[in-house]
Amino acid sequence: xxxxxxxxxxxxxxxxxxxxxxxxxxxxxxxxxxxxxxxxxxxxxxxxxxxxxxxxxxxxxxxxxxxxxxxxxxxxxxxxxxxxxxxxxxxxxxxxxxxxxxxxxxxxxxxxxxxxxxxxxxxxxxxxxxxxxxxxxxxxxxxxxxxxxxxxxxxxxxxxxxxxxxxxxxxxxxxxxxxxxxxxxxxxxxxxxxxxxxxxxxxxxxxxxxxxxxxxxxxxxxxxxxxxxxxxxxxxxxxxxxxxxxxxxxxxxxxxxxxxxxxxxxxxxxxxxxxxxxxxxxxxxxxxxxxxxxxxxxxxxxxxxxxxxxxxxxxxxxxxxxxxxxxxxxxxxxxxxxxxxxxxxxxxxxxxxxxxxxxxxxxxxxxxxxxxxxxxxxxxxxxxxxxxxxxxxxxxxxxx
Numbered sequence: 001x002x003x004x005x006x007x008x009x010x011x012x013x014x015x016x017x018x019x020x021x022x023x024x025x026x027x028x029x030x031x032x033x034x035x036x037x038x039x040x041x042x043x044x045x046x047x048x049x050x051x052x053x054x055x056x057x058x059x060x061x062x063x064x065x066x067x068x069x070x071x072x073x074x075x076x077x078x079x080x081x082x083x084x085x086x087x088x089x090x091x092x093x094x095x096x097x098x099x100x101x102x103x104x105x106x107x108x109x110x111x112x113x114x115x116x117x118x119x120x121x122x123x124x125x126x127x128x129x130x131x132x133x134x135x136x137x138x139x140x141x142x143x144x145x146x147x148x149x150x151x152x153x154x155x156x157x158x159x160x161x162x163x164x165x166x167x168x169x170x171x172x173x174x175x176x177x178x179x180x181x182x183x184x185x186x187x188x189x190x191x192x193x194x195x196x197x198x199x200x201x202x203x204x205x206x207x208x209x210x211x212x213x214x215x216x217x218x219x220x221x222x223x224x225x226x227x228x229x230x231x232x233x234x235x236x237x238x239x240x241x242x243x244x245x246x247x248x249x250x251x252x253x254x255x256x257x258x259x260x261x262x263x264x265x266x267x268x269x270x271x272x273x274x275x276x277x278x279x280x281x282x283x284x285x286x287x288x289x290x291x292x293x294x295x296x297x298x299x300x301x302x303x304x305x306x307x308x309x310x311x312x313x314x315x316x317x318x319x320x321x322x323x324x325x326x327x328x329x330x331x332x333x334x335x336x337x338x339x340x341x342x343x344x345x346x347x348x349x350x351x352x353x354x355x356x357x358x359x360x361x362x363x364x365x366x367x368x369x370x371x372x373x374x375x376x377x378x379x380x381x382x383x384x385x386x387x388x389x390x391x392x393x394x395x396x397x398x399x400x
Contacts, residue, residue: 037327041369045335047269057357058258061194062251064227077110084215095233104223106135130207147187158187160197162356179210324377
C-alpha cells in the first residue's frame with residue numbers, strides 16, 4: 001500500500017514538473033491569465049480596504065471603559081439632546097473616574113459645517129464638536145501634533161489630523177466660517193487614527209452661544225473607573241427618574257455606526273469582484289485548454305508508459321493554481337502599494353457627516369484575495385484537467 005502511494009505521488013511530481021517546465025512555451029496565455037487574475041484580486045482587495053479602513057477608523061475610537069450618554073430614543077448625536085442639569089447628574093454618578101480637577105466627563109455639542117474638499121473643491125459636511133476641558137481626560141489618546149489647544153471663550157478650534165488633510169482651511173493658522181464668523185485653527189491633533197481625527201473641536205460654551213443652543217448639549221462622554229463599572233453606571237443613569245437618557249459603551253456605539261457603510265462597500269466590492277472573477281475563470285479555462293492541447297503527445301506518452309489519469313488531472317490543476325496564485329500575489333501586492341494608507345473621506349450615513357480615514361490593506365484581506373485567486377484557478381483548471389485525463393491514448397500518440 002505504501003509503495004503504491006509513493007508511486008502515485010512520484011507520478012504527480014513528475015507530471016507536474018513537466019507541466020510547469022512547459023509554461024514558458026505558452027508564456028503569452030500564461031501571462032494573460034496571471035494579469036487577469038491579478039486585476040480581479042486587486043479590485044477585490046482595493047474595494048474591501050475601503051470598508052476595512054472605515055471600520056478601523058470608527059472602532060479605533062471606541063473603548064469599553066468609556067460611555068456615551070444620549071437622549072433616550074436617539075441613535076446618533078445629531079438627534080440627541082441633553083441639558084446642563086442632565087450633564088451635572090451624569091458627572092456625579094458612581095463609576096465615573098475622578099481626580100482633583102473633577103469627573104472625567106465632557107458634555108459636548110455636535111453640529112455640522114460645510115467645508116470644501118482639497119481635491120475636488122466640493123462642499124462636504126464636516127463635524128464641529130464643542131467640548132469641555134474634561135474631554136482631554138476622557139480621551140487620553142488625543143495628542144497635539146502641531147500648535148496648541150484652543151482657549152475657552154475665543155473663536156479658536158483644533159482639528160483632527162485626517163480632517164486637516166482632506167478639507168481646505170484646516171491647516172495650522174487657517175480660518176473657517178462658523179456661524180457667520182471666522183474661527184482660527186490653532187492646533188492639529190491625532191487620536192490613534194480614530195473618528196475624532198475627522199472632527200473639529202472648539203469650546204462647548206462658545207459653540208452653544210454661536211448656534212443659540214442655550215445650555216443644551218448633544219451628548220456626553222465619560223471615562224469610567226473600569227469597564228466593569230459600566231453596568232452600575234448605566235443602571236444609575238437609566239433608573240434616575242429625573243433623567244431620560246440612554247447609556248452606550250463607546251466601542252459598541254461606533255461599531256454599530258460603521259455597520260451600514262461597511263455592508264454597502266463589502267457587498268459592492270464582492271459583486272464587482274464576482275463579475276470580474278467569472279471573466280477570469282474563462283481566461284484560465286482558455287489558458288489551460290491551450291496547455292492541454294499543446295501537451296497532447298506528452299500526456300499520451302505518459303499514459304502509455306503507465307502514468308494514471310489521476311496524476312494528470314492533479315498536474316493540470318496544480319499548474320492552473322500556480323498561475324492563479326501568482327496572479328493573486330501580484331494583485332494583492334499592487335493593491336497594497338496603491339491603496340494601503342491612502343487617505344480619503346466618505347459620508348457616515350449614521351451622522352450625515354464626513355469621516356476622513358485611511359484605506360487599510362490588512363493581512364486578512366491579502367489572504368482573502370489569495371483564496372479567491374485559488375478558487376478561480378481551481379475552476380479554471382478543472383475541466384481542462386478532466387479532458388486531459390480522458391484523452392484517448394491512441395489519439396494522442398497519432399500526434400507524433
